[in-house]
Amino acid sequence: MSKSYVVAILGATGAVGTRMVDQLAESDIQVSKLKLLASARSVGKKMGFRGQSLTVQAATPDSFNGVDIVLASAGGQVSARLLPEAVKRGAVCIDNTSYFRMNDHVPLIVPEVNVDQIQNHHGIIANPNCSTIEMVVALNPVRVKYGLKQIIVSTYQSAGGAGQAGIKELYREAKAYLNNEPVKSEILPVKGGKRHYPIAFNLLPQIDVFENNDYTHEEQKMIHETKKIMCGDKNSTELKITATCVRVPIPIAHGETVYFTTEMTPSSDDIRRTLTKAPGVVVQDDPQHQVYPQPVNVIGSDATFVGRVRSDMENQRAYHMWVVADNLIKGAAGNAVQIAEELINQGAVHESKASAVLFE
């Protein structure tokens, strides 16, 4: 990584964006210039990066002149509008929004799982949904070694999955509730949605909007993204997966109960051993000493934590595990910066093939 790069962070002031600045600072990437881009609301705001104080600018197409790598997390519509402009100007974009994820010309990357797909980009690489990333990091070692047939997942997702505004709403509501003041909900379950419900001291079995099949968009994302990442096809029938996504009143980190069936018949110890050696995974699994992953303990880490590994007592080849990761780091900023590192390692920063296929 001796070459140095001009990097732009689009959405730099957001929940993911601020972590992106930190993750980039901690990475091995040589940054000759960093541009911090956000909306007009944030212009002039100062943010620190490797000892410098940088000023946030409003994002325009020309913000991307001379930029090599864009890390984007300013929402789907902003990516839709600005990333083609960045690609046109020769940048490679790593996008945190869901906008391009299902595009056949856009690799959807979790480095621990499908790093080999990075080379196939046409200027845009998509970062998967936060709840998908931690699940595939934890399950891929099982898939590779024992074959994976089916996944049934229930999520316990933090308010931070809805950005800074989600975290603030949780704290604001919790304070009001504890002071016996009226709780007013403005953001969750879906920003800009018709109805808002409290998240403090409550559970919301809705993340993102509902589809016609009564699944939420978040649940559909987990299904199709997992298939695209693990099987190379968002509609693959090779691996079955179904999901229920629930928002819980914690600020950061997503928990997941993952039930899965395999082709072979490993013991739960076999699975635990396999995971202990797996990249990006930290096993915390010692029930007799009450050791298991907890959101409060994983905040700030770029790893995926796994515990409560055990066999279904009545079904051969069926297992449980409990997975937790920081949704803003491994679920977003950390994974994006890891992709940038791989892109550089593979010498693929400027190798974007004609981007025409992407935007035609």
Next chain:
Amino acid sequence: MSKSYVVAILGATGAVGTRMVDQLAESDIQVSKLKLLASARSVGKKMGFRGQSLTVQAATPDSFNGVDIVLASAGGQVSARLLPEAVKRGAVCIDNTSYFRMNDHVPLIVPEVNVDQIQNHHGIIANPNCSTIEMVVALNPVRVKYGLKQIIVSTYQSAGGAGQAGIKELYREAKAYLNNEPVKSEILPVKGGKRHYPIAFNLLPQIDVFENNDYTHEEQKMIHETKKIMCGDKNSTELKITATCVRVPIPIAHGETVYFTTEMTPSSDDIRRTLTKAPGVVVQDDPQHQVYPQPVNVIGSDATFVGRVRSDMENQRAYHMWVVADNLIKGAAGNAVQIAEELINQGAVHESKASAVLFE
């Protein structure tokens, strides 16, 4: 219900006990005398019942002289010690603790499911675990109509499942956290356990102690109690069930994602219609209008709420639903008082057969 009864509530000052007093007050049961029993700590405390002010007494064996019905929720050890004394004195006991639940001579009752078993008591009837009750109320109509083969459940259980002390700990920790003060945990995950972890703004994938097979006692309870209630045998192989139980930072009400497979192939609409007509169930399921059960809305109700009913898109005969109920009411006090009403309706209060089989 023209006859009137002497009732004792053992553990009257607790999270469940206080609801027991309220549920009894709201029931049709004629109470000629109510005895409120707790530990020596609560002696002299006043509690209201149907317009009277009653004084809490310390529970001793002789507290049960002349008592017809005991509603017990003072912990397993207290039930173990005092219920035999109550039975000896001719009372029928409805026990909320887990102490007698697996005893072959003790019916484990959820009136919506197995009311016909009440008659088989020998002085003690057990009230199931809170997370089991709401699940079987929601699943039994499906089992009866379409056949039930397998259940995979993940719970989202409130701090109130650990009693008054659990609720207090949640609020105390949340206040400290929001004021940037140190959070000190003393109760959860298991009162008297070796290690305590924060529940405020956190998730704990441990409820009750761990068994040797790495399941928690709570998970095992859900498995064996469901089999005993639905199939009449705690080890039945007719119905497969597996569970992961997680404590979440809400004060009252338990949520559950319930995945189940059936023998027949109903549509999700069929299941919704069946549940709409089912006793004790309230269907709240209109995704397009963001209608689904939420803990904040079910607190205080004695029903079981079901929403998010939908088919697994890749597995025939497999479905999801989201179940929520007030763990202190339908999960405990409400179900117990409902059992008392049935006991009276069936004329089975004094018909306890020789209790010898129970305590030999």
